[in-house]
Each structure stands twice: as C-alpha cells, then as structure tokens.
Amino acid sequence: MDKILRIDVGAESGPKATKVPVGEYAGLGGRALTSAIISKEVPPLCHPLGGENKLVIAPGLLSGSAGSMSGRISVGCKSPLTGGIKESNSGGQPSQVLARLGYNAIVLEGKPKSNDLYKVFINKDGVKITVDNSLKMLPNYDLVAKMKSEYGDKISCISIGPAGEMKMGAASIAFTDMELRPTRHAGRGGVGAVMGSKNIKVIVLDDTGMQIRAPKDPQKFQDANKRFVNGLKSHPVTGQGLPAYGTNVLTNILNEVGGYPTYNFKQGRFDGASKISGETQAETETKRGGLATHGCHRGCVIQCSGVYHDKDGHYLTKQPEYETVWAHGGNCGISDLDKIAMLDFLDDNYGIDTIEMGATIAVAMEAGLAKFGDADAAIQLVHEVGKGSHLGRILGNGAAMTGRAFGVERVPVVKGQAMPAYDPRAVQGIGVTYATSPMGADHTAGYAVAQNVLKVGGDVNALKPEGQVEISRNLQIATAAIDSTGMCLFIAFAVLDQPDTFQALLDMLSAFYGISMTGDGVTDLGKKVLKMERDFNKAAGFTPQHDRLPSYFKTEKFAPHNVTFGVTDEDLDKVFNW
Amino acid sequence: MRLSRDHGALYPHLAFTVDETLVSCFYALLQQGVMVRCRTGCSVAAFLKDELKAGEETIEKIQSIILDGKPVDDLEAAWIKDGSTLALSAAMPGLVGATLRRGGAYSSFRSAITYHETKEAYEPEDGVVKIKIFNLLMSGLGRDLLKGGVMVPAGAIRNFLEERSYDFWQGCRQILLDSAPIALGALRDPAWLSGKDQIILSVIAA
Numbered sequence: 001m002d003k004i005l006r007i008d009v010g011a012e013s014g015p016k017a018t019k020v021p022v023g024e025y026a027g028l029g030g031r032a033l034t035s036a037i038i039s040k041e042v043p044p045l046c047h048p049l050g051g052e053n054k055l056v057i058a059p060g061l062l063s064g065s066a067g068s069m070s071g072r073i074s075v076g077c078k079s080p081l082t083g084g085i086k087e088s089n090s091g092g093q094p095s096q097v098l099a100r101l102g103y104n105a106i107v108l109e110g111k112p113k114s115n116d117l118y119k120v121f122i123n124k125d126g127v128k129i130t131v132d133n134s135l136k137m138l139p140n141y142d143l144v145a146k147m148k149s150e151y152g153d154k155i156s157c158i159s160i161g162p163a164g165e166m167k168m169g170a171a172s173i174a175f176t177d178m179e180l181r182p183t184r185h186a187g188r189g190g191v192g193a194v195m196g197s198k199n200i201k202v203i204v205l206d207d208t209g210m211q212i213r214a215p216k217d218p219q220k221f222q223d224a225n226k227r228f229v230n231g232l233k234s235h236p237v238t239g240q241g242l243p244a245y246g247t248n249v250l251t252n253i254l255n256e257v258g259g260y261p262t263y264n265f266k267q268g269r270f271d272g273a274s275k276i277s278g279e280t281q282a283e284t285e286t287k288r289g290g291l292a293t294h295g296c297h298r299g300c301v302i303q304c305s306g307v308y309h310d311k312d313g314h315y316l317t318k319q320p321e322y323e324t325v326w327a328h329g330g331n332c333g334i335s336d337l338d339k340i341a342m343l344d345f346l347d348d349n350y351g352i353d354t355i356e357m358g359a360t361i362a363v364a365m366e367a368g369l370a371k372f373g374d375a376d377a378a379i380q381l382v383h384e385v386g387k388g389s390h391l392g393r394i395l396g397n398g399a400a401m402t403g404r405a406f407g408v409e410r411v412p413v414v415k416g417q418a419m420p421a422y423d424p425r426a427v428q429g430i431g432v433t434y435a436t437s438p439m440g441a442d443h444t445a446g447y448a449v450a451q452n453v454l455k456v457g458g459d460v461n462a463l464k465p466e467g468q469v470e471i472s473r474n475l476q477i478a479t480a481a482i483d484s485t486g487m488c489l490f491i492a493f494a495v496l497d498q499p500d501t502f503q504a505l506l507d508m509l510s511a512f513y514g515i516s517m518t519g520d521g522v523t524d525l526g527k528k529v530l531k532m533e534r535d536f537n538k539a540a541g542f543t544p545q546h547d548r549l550p551s552y553f554k555t556e557k558f559a560p561h562n563v564t565f566g567v568t569d570e571d572l573d574k575v576f577n578w
Numbered sequence: 579m580r581l582s583r584d585h586g587a588l589y590p591h592l593a594f595t596v597d598e599t600l601v602s603c604f605y606a607l608l609q610q611g612v613m614v615r616c617r618t619g620c621s622v623a624a625f626l627k628d629e630l631k632a633g634e635e636t637i638e639k640i641q642s643i644i645l646d647g648k649p650v651d652d653l654e655a656a657w658i659k660d661g662s663t664l665a666l667s668a669a670m671p672g673l674v675g676a677t678l679r680r681g682g683a684y685s686s687f688r689s690a691i692t693y694h695e696t697k698e699a700y701e702p703e704d705g706v707v708k709i710k711i712f713n714l715l716m717s718g719l720g721r722d723l724l725k726g727g728v729m730v731p732a733g734a735i736r737n738f739l740e741e742r743s744y745d746f747w748q749g750c751r752q753i754l755l756d757s758a759p760i761a762l763g764a765l766r767d768p769a770w771l772s773g774k775d776q777i778i779l780s781v782i783a784a
Binding site: 250468 | 670683691
C-alpha cells in the first residue's frame, strides 16, 4: 500500500481517477487516515452533500496481510446526519482486497457535472469508470448480483442502495462478505448519502493476480500473529461467547439489568426479550440449516456472524447484530425474530443504518404512525424509505428529522445521531461516551481496550462514579487507535483481559512495518485522531452544549430502577482534558 | 440433586426423556426463568455452591450475576432471599458486557444500578428462588438444573408445548406425568394444565 486513488467526480469529461503517492498521510490507516484527510482537506462549514465534502474509504494498517482480524475498513466524511466529522467502519471483504491492490485509500471528491450514475472497477491493471444508469435505484442485493454477472464471482463490492442515491441521512455503504452478499455496512452517520452525492453507485474490486501484503519481518510477524490468535481463541468472549451466539447474546443480560431501551427508550425491560435473544436466534439458525457461527471476512477467527434462514430454510439475511435486533425489536416492541430478520434484510438491501432506522421507527411509533409491536407496519415504513415516498424521505433522514417532523419530544439522539442499544441512565458511563464522542451517539466510540493495560492518564479508581469520565476518555482514545489499525473492535475483549494478547498485537504492527510500536505509541495515535476530529467539529460550529444527552434523560426516570442520567455537564466537559 | 426432592408432591411432575439433541430446546425456559424451592437466607456464593452445586470452575465461568435486576460485584455480600430472582451469565462481549462483569474494571459505568445489600445477614429459611440461566451456562449449569427438576409456570409450559415441532415430538423417548406415561395427544391438550399454577419439569437425555 503506497498510494491513494483520488476520483474527481466533477472532472469535465466525467469522473477522473488519479493515483497519487500517499505522501504526508504515510503511516496512517483506517480511521486515522480518513479523519486526517477530512480534517485537512474538507472545509468544516461545507455542505455535507456538496462538492467540497469528500468521501474517504480506507483499509487498516494490517489489511491485506495474513494478520488475523485485520479486515475492517473505515469510511470518513463530513456527516450529513450529524454535521460533524464521521468515521464509520465495516467488516466484509473489500478492506483486504483494496489493500492488496495497493491502495491506502480511495477518495471521492468534487461535484458531479451531470445526473449520470457511475460504477468504478479496480483491478491489478488499473481503474475503469463507466457510466451505468441502468443501476439507478437498484437495491444492494440486485446490484451485487448484476456486478457478479458482469465481472465474475472473484470480486468484492462497495455500494449504495436507493437510500444513498436519495442522499438520506441514514444511508449506509454496503461491503460484500465472503459469499459476495452486501451484508456488512458502514452504517452510521449517512456516509451512503455522501457516496450518493458523488453519483458513484458501486466500486467493484478484483485482486486477482495480486499478492498478500508481506511484512518487513515475516518470522516475527508470523509468531506475533500466532500468539494473537491463541489469545483470541483462549478468551471466553472471543473464543466461546461470540462464536456461539454472536453479539445478540447481550439481549438477555441487558434486559435483566433493566438497561434494554424498550418502546423508544421508555423503560428498561422488554417482555419479549427471550424470544429475540442471541440464544434463541442461534438455536433458530441452526435448526433451519443456517449458521450460528460464521466470519464476515477471511482471516476472522472470532466468527461472530451467522446466516439466518426463513421458516422454509431459505437464506433471508446474515445473522442480525444485537443492535439491529434491539433497534427493530425491543425498541419498537417487536418480538418476532423472523420479522426482525426481514427488517435487517430490507435495511441492507435499501442501504440504511439499522440502528438509525430502528430508532426512527420507534419515534414514528411514538408519533402514532404505527403501533408499538406492529412488525408489519414497521416493515411497511422501511419500504416507504426504499421507495422514497414523502414519508420515506422523512424517515430515511433519521430519528431527529422524524421527531421534528412529527412533534415528538422523546428523540434519543446526540449530535443528530440515534443512540444504540444501551440506555445511558442504567449504564451511565456509556452515556458519557454517547454525549462526548465526536461521532454522535455511538456505542463503539468508547469500546476498546483497557485502561488497565494502557493506563492512559494514570490509574483510575473504577469503583468511584467519577471514574466514569476518565474511563470514557481512555476508552475513546484506545478505540480511535484500534479503529486506525483496521482490526476488528471485538479483539478488544481479549486485549482487555490479556496483556500478552495486546503485546502480540503491538508486535504484529511492529514486525509488519519494521518499527517499534509501544502502548504509548497507541495512546498518542488515539489522542491525535480524537484531536483532529474535535478540532474539525469545533470549526464546524460544535460547542460543549453539543456534548450533551437530550434533557429528558436527566428528568425521566427509567424503570425498573427509576434512575436518571446523573453525570454533570461540568464532568462531561472534562472528558477531553488530557 | 436436592432441588427435585424439595419440590416433592406440591405440583404435577412432568418428566421428559429426550434425544440428546433436543435438550437444548428446553433452554428457552431457562432464559425466561424457572423456580426452585430451596434454602434461602444465604449469600450468592453459598447459594451457587450449596444449592446449585456449582463447582469452582463453573463459578469462575459465571462472570455476570444479576440479583433482582442488579449486577452483583461481591458474591459474599449479596444475599438470596425468598422470592429473589437470580440471573447468571458467562462473560459477555462489548463494553457494556465488560461493564456488567462482577468486580470488573468498568463497574463504575453502571454504579447507578449496582446491587447493594441493605442488611448484613438474613435468617436461613425455606423459600422459592427464580433462576435465569443464559448463554454458555445453559448447557452445563442449566442442563443440571433441568435434570434435577424446576418449577415452571403452567402458562410457560403451555406455550412451550404449543410451539414444539413434529421433530421435537419424534425425539421424545418417554414422557411421564407424575410417574405415569402420558399420551402425546393428552399432553398437547391444554386441559391437563387447567387449574394448575406451576408444574415441576425435569428433562434428561436418553
């Protein structure tokens, strides 16, 4: 990887591709690279759907290598949903393929001169951009099937569905999985709308003839990778829990502690939780001939995904994630796993963020557009988004827009982005991250890695409530660094508990690049990324008042524990004091 | 296991002997919660060891313990009372999964809902405890619990039986109601549950 592919969609004779050296961005990957390019090259006050905004797609530092779990890919831009900087990442095959093709990033820039829609094909021989208006408004599954018929089955695809073409704030970018299905998504923040604004429907990648990326020190890399894999396999979460049940294993326990937002964040328990739990989901998948254990990209050893079949044993969708099952399930009062799986499929097909869409439907239900628990009505609302009806245009722009359009006060968003599946009144520490992350409400923004390993900012007394601010800070720093490596965030569990596994990760990076990576280096990288992102947001008009939860979280008691969000504004303002 | 003895003749006893692969069908009931009649007024640690017969290895595997809806950090300082609900889970993914671990580094994140005991100790007494078993614990601890017998609300049994497929019934080797064989038709007719409040359910693999 030594170059960036810049595609100027505003060139006179149609989109023009230019390969440029990676230059000043050398040594950066994933989120670090997307945020560096956006913060340097995009005017913070620009319109997110205008010609000044850019869409950056960047594999991680180890993507394309033999390193396990290195298949995440980051997408960056100014978000049409939040108005701030955005990094949204995904699994799937394209990260590995793009890296093997030698690209540190693809940057879509400029403003299209016409309404033509384009496809981009990249292989070892170069880049070919073709106008193809037959692709207009094709859903992702149909689109990928068409690309497969044109380019064969050795490809992987990065694409948008109708929601992206319609430039909706909840539009995602799809990345194909190992089976060439558009099941993995950079969902958050409306990144699909920015791709749509560049009139690029799909980027088709084919790495046939390319070699796996070689480390500087193959022996040390192989040794470190082996230790890393052993660490993941020996850990109860990455070695047992996630492979057996996937992320939806969280439903039962979140429900039990009363932290499972139900009926649009009204209460913390859902009577139908056990019907839609990861345990029930895995049992259902296995019984129907699907898969409860499956990877989203080659080289994954955690295998937290799966394949969900319908009652007749036919493929319906990939195993829906916990956040998806919650968003369309408990948050909407729906306890029918098959209907939730259908909603997941529709979201993937139309190209919509499942969290934003579920939260939006719950707000719509609160507004009276449908009854809580009415799964068929929820499905119909998603179809409205796919069709682009007037109602669908409102819903497709997210929970905040829908709340404004229908006069709903209880709208669970921060910086315009819907909260995920953990109520911040029950688990207040995550509320600190929701409030202060530059990304808007995002459970993955403060996900990773262990202050007890990195000791960012010194030792923290975790048993004191005031430790929440410090821990959130440390987690956000560490997560920003992990997101920059292109490693799956789920490695965090093993790294969290096993310093040897963390060291193995550092050793992998060091052996690959011929450097000496340390824990301090990781911390510095995370801080650097967060500073870039915060500076961008500040210049875009964000103030400390944007680092707040909606006020009803401070006043509405959350059953069954009847708690409110108690972290003070003063404490929230200290999160980034380092 | 003492649980089955203690349930005694209080309620009808429905005993399944099923193919090995079908035992997991009953785990749905463990997620919803089953009840055991047992000795209460003891710490969670003692309850796990003495009443559920959980060995050290199993207790180590139980990373999240939720007592009456609140995460427990100190197993010696949280007490099981008559009417308690105890939920048990192996280590969970995600930051919130880590947050809910007992005594974990991120326990402050959920300090608003953490379990705190109001008394130093409680008198031992016979009582009923609702137990929920989740995820990786179902095939070990949960299976043992089902083998020994648990109390299940009649409504939950009715729903469970209604939802079973042809394959399930094909895999049932023996079904006894109060030690006497019960015909499939009679079992699937909800009439036998009429007026029943609870059922004792036990499940073993053939």
